[in-house]
Amino acid sequence: MQIGEALLAPSSQTWLLEGKFGLEKEHVRVDLEGKLAQTPHPHIFGDKLAHPFVTVDFSESQLEMITPPMDSIHEALGFMETIHDVVTENLDNELLWPQSMPPALPEDGSQIPLAQFDSEHRALAEYRRFLAQTYGRKKQMISGVHVNLSFSESLLENLQRESNHSQLTQTEFKSHVYMTAMRNMMRYRWIMIALLGNTPAADNSYSTICPDLPEVVPQTCCGTKSVSVRASICGYRNNEEFTLNYASWPQFHRSVRDLVDAGKLIHEKELYSPIRLKTNLQTGEITHLEVRLLDLDPTTKSGIRPESLHLLHLFMLWSLAKEEPAPFDAAQQRIASQNQYHCACCGYDSKILDANGSPFPHSPKGAVRKFLQEIANLVPDDAPNNYNRSIKFFESCLDNPENAPLEITRKGIQNQGFIPYNLQQAKNFQVNSLHQNFRFSGLEDLELSTQLILREAVLRGISFELLDRSENFVALTKNKHTEYIQQATKTSKDNYATILMMENKLVTKKVLQRSNLTVPVGGHYTDLKHALADFNRYKSQAIVVKPKSTNFGLGITILKQNSDENHYLTALKMAFAEDSSVLVEPFIAGREFRFFLIDNKVEGVLHRVPANVMGDGSHSISELVRIKNQDPLRGKGYVTPLEKIQLGDAEKLFLETQGLDFNYTPKNQEIIYLRENSNISTGGDSLDFTDDIHPSYKQIASDAAKALNVAITGLDMIIPNISEPANDDNYAIIEMNFNPAIHIHCFPFKGSNRQLNKKLLDYLGF
Amino acid sequence: MQIGEALLAPSSQTWLLEGKFGLEKEHVRVDLEGKLAQTPHPHIFGDKLAHPFVTVDFSESQLEMITPPMDSIHEALGFMETIHDVVTENLDNELLWPQSMPPALPEDGSQIPLAQFDSEHRALAEYRRFLAQTYGRKKQMISGVHVNLSFSESLLENLQRESNHSQLTQTEFKSHVYMTAMRNMMRYRWIMIALLGNTPAADNSYSTICPDLPEVVPQTCCGTKSVSVRASICGYRNNEEFTLNYASWPQFHRSVRDLVDAGKLIHEKELYSPIRLKTNLQTGEITHLEVRLLDLDPTTKSGIRPESLHLLHLFMLWSLAKEEPAPFDAAQQRIASQNQYHCACCGYDSKILDANGSPFPHSPKGAVRKFLQEIANLVPDDAPNNYNRSIKFFESCLDNPENAPLEITRKGIQNQGFIPYNLQQAKNFQVNSLHQNFRFSGLEDLELSTQLILREAVLRGISFELLDRSENFVALTKNKHTEYIQQATKTSKDNYATILMMENKLVTKKVLQRSNLTVPVGGHYTDLKHALADFNRYKSQAIVVKPKSTNFGLGITILKQNSDENHYLTALKMAFAEDSSVLVEPFIAGREFRFFLIDNKVEGVLHRVPANVMGDGSHSISELVRIKNQDPLRGKGYVTPLEKIQLGDAEKLFLETQGLDFNYTPKNQEIIYLRENSNISTGGDSLDFTDDIHPSYKQIASDAAKALNVAITGLDMIIPNISEPANDDNYAIIEMNFNPAIHIHCFPFKGSNRQLNKKLLDYLGF
Structure with missing residues (x-):
């Protein structure tokens, strides 16, 4: 069985679309007028060499964002969007340029700042000086998107079994698979450019470095057919077209090394190929491939459309499945490159050649349509819908080109000009990013508190692993320091005995009382008889009757004036129906406030009110x-x-x-x-009182945290009058929670963001 | 309404028998021949002034045991029994003398060692020298039982309401109640002596200090009627009979102070009254009463029968209820004392006088029978059965005196002699104590692991409070250092993140793998489709299919040879029925061992085998x-x-x-x-392997504990061959438990007691 057939075998279907997905992209930083920023890489991101998510590329002003490998395109894209949002939030009067082709560049290219490194990393600075010299600083300012992609291990094992490649080792088979996919990707890459190219123009300031630009983009600022300046002869490429040996992975790798040895490349990574194979540095085994031909899409905030990624993924599977017409030799490589350059200039009007160097039997557009049909056949019946949606999207772009991102970009540039259009987009995207500042896209299934912690981790360059996603259990690591955190506030800082105390209302009360803190003091009963016999003790008082452990307030009764023994009995019965332990406590009138404490310090005070206008x-x-x-x-x-x-x-x-x-x-x-109830879940408002409450209550809360020896807690206190200093009788601590939400303090309806995610990560030593 | 009636009111019934109960008793230490021990107070109990449970009384050889106030007689008695057991276990070739009257004393009384104190506590030593001089050392060697008793606060509140004493403050009413009870107790105390006296004889060596002894105990070693030498004129009493003012609590207290001021007593506590009222040192309010007239009962190990305590409790309630015949003036006090001394000598043959100084209308036995009927009327219908059982027991003792503890003691002494009988009892009780060394009597509802911790707390003099008894949640305190512990091994030493890791099998495995420790590596699935699609991955292997969270092994299947896809499917379905997350792991053959670790050190290794003979x-x-x-x-x-x-x-x-x-x-x-299963609960045996396993496995276990940063854990490891050094392939860590039982390592079927209770308390800094 051929690999193409094996891909379609039922045993492959479960794994076909699975794999790992990672994204990298660059954005040039610009000022509010669209001029290249001359500021250093923002200090808030710390060491650009150590940060796993945010660094710089060629220029100090060319910010690079990197996601870790994720389990789906949705997550990888969401992660990238979150990095994008976090970066946007932390730029000071600067914007992220949404176009692969650079903004207005200084006329004197030498004013483009090279990325700065300290003296320990002289080689990195040296390499950038070499690139500036060899290719020119302006050309190096072209930005793009790289997609890292691996097939599922289960798929590879299955393909090897089904296609009878048992004579190969697993590693050899893997090389075979990835080389096949790479060769066809190289052959047919013009299709990706036709569908995904999105640099129809460049700023005039760019023309000085590419004399061919007018040919690529006939009109001054924007051609009518041009698809991708970046993929064109004016784009980001080596000065010489190299011929490589694609026969096998070792031969391919050797041929690249040969170029380096011959001094044609300073380093393997100087080879600007549209695709690279990446290996495990220890074992030498291929781990994934990196597709490098995506332009930034300036019609969408993060510069990457999910439809494009799903298409690219199918393209790579199709490349793996597609029978190869001939060895990918020097002639074939030349044809493929030529197709790329043609398509980048003229799109579907290009002269695309087949393997024989003859014009394509179909028109380019027809060939693309056929390609879309072929990938549609690859998609398993029970695949996630977004794959088919992607195919449909690009089919509709063929039918109605005016809806295609490329044409929207072109029209925008034609109407407003290259700089104004992209600048406006950058500003729109900035507003959008600032509205998303509570969310970790791609990980929206996590609790908001955990999303906030992870957003802050992105900012600080803390790597993380979701150890158990459904439990919000993460490991955070930076500089060899690892912290395990569940649900944002369950950490190594708290000791187990303290948690157990907080879990148990009875014990919490007893321990607080030992420290002379005010709690509602009443009775604890394990049978109805004794509770009932104490009726006189609580007569004519306002009381609360409640089960020791309550869920959602079940079994709690407030008797404002405990005068009728029958009502008292009913309340007791309701409480005992929920738990074998029942508390009877005086009802304390006043508003309830949530104090959030870290390390005995009150970091936020919140009060909730019912839904209102x-x-x-x-x-x-x-x-x-x-x-x-x-x-x-x-x-x-x-x-x-x-x-x-x-x-x-x-x-x-x-x-x-x-x-x-x-x-x-x-x-x-x-x-x-x-509404009567003040739950946020029914539209209630959260009001921040951190700066409005008398400081004595904060001292009380801090004393309570010390009494329980708790590191992180949400303490609920009833206070009748927040302006009056606390005394033994004008407050009561109702509960201490070992897993308090943080987002309510960060995004209250009224009040400041108390930045508990930052404070927690500070406290955890990051 | 009189207080007597108010006690019988329905509203009082729930609280009538409730209150706090504490016990104190002394035992003279003797050598294996019944001679007074000349050794110092055992060092293992530490500072005799700081230890809350074990100290000394007059003599260095007179060990005193004290329980805290408990909620029931059962608990107080159990606590005392546990102190007794712990002391017995920790005596070195010595026994606890089970009789109130002392053992063979040195002829020269000055050889009786006074309790030793360091120079800081000179006054204590001074007081003992004064006592020795005033009363003689031999008399001070008489031991006894004191019962601390308070009525329930709810009962007192109710009595005040029902008996219309609203003109009094709560404190005043409380004094009124306790004074009433005290006066009647003083009046009728001969009844308690008649029923509970248990010192029918004394050793000959005692006669030298009481010339009246032959009168009290007519025969040389044991009288036929004598009830309590201790309560007789030869017993433990002041040299002078003092008259006190019993009219009210302030007057009473004043009259005692007057004796001190007049130099008749060196201190209030030198007044050897059969009852004392105890007050809160801060508020001066009466907290409880202390009944001091119980002899040790040498027919029972702890020297105290539950029947006696229940009787005494009812006697005090009866004393509170009983209408007083006349003011308890000097004449009445004389009559009451005379009744005591008579009864102590002659029991029911005594001449008991009534309030008028006339002989009792009934015989003393008749009066006691009437008393037993009257207290039977006090007992509420739904009272715990042990109160009625107590009354029945003493009724049957009246009918069949040969069954009464007193007569059993008398017979034993008559048959064997005073020293041999009591010595034999001491030896029998020692054997019994040593068999109870895994139990905390009175707290038997706690888990065995917690009982073991608390036994060790008793030994070390660590006070404790049961914060939530049903949860085994205790606070341990010594020298101002408090530790909160739930279920013996949930402590402040462990951090919360680690606990959460151990709670989650998936996370445990991932973290252990990060440290290159061997765990069963397989797949983790959240849907059947993917799990099933991986059939080939596990084909022809021995595997375990299990839900991520298992309860009692539900949903776990072992497939010894995974060759049939249908069987695999069935196993998956069973696992998914229990959890939405399922693990498929290689099955590792070998025996399972439980490693108990504290602070990264293996303290016990256990293997369980099924029930066998x-x-x-x-x-x-x-x-x-x-x-x-x-x-x-x-x-x-x-x-x-x-x-x-x-x-x-x-x-x-x-x-x-x-x-x-x-x-x-x-x-x-x-x-x-x-049996096939090795559970202890179905009769399985626990075998200690701590010293038999190759040390490399202990290193592995320790590395695992370090990887999770866990302080206290029970680690389960599969090992095919415990003699072979560990390598990456010959063991697997199955699970780490955050709440491992300790008793299984302390009392294995075969092997040593690994004393984990001691090690845990060491680790907690006690």
């Missing part, structure tokens, strides 16, 4: 809700820090009890509550 | 099981370190599969297994 004298309740819900922090289903206010039965009923309905127009400044 | 060539299987089950370590229902082997259907069936039945007589040394 404030009137302006002209909008109705339903209109005010709609307006309030437009806040990007409000979403549905716990994917955002706040939830949208609903206009449902519960809200309707609650308004009715106030004699109101959704059409009522509240007076200016009038506050209308739509 | 070893033949002797003459007994049948059922007989061998019966013999093996006699081991005091074997019990039923997890109250002992090992479980009794059953002769049930499961065992019968398993024997049948071997062609055997219970009547089969195994050959000498033949081992017959009665």
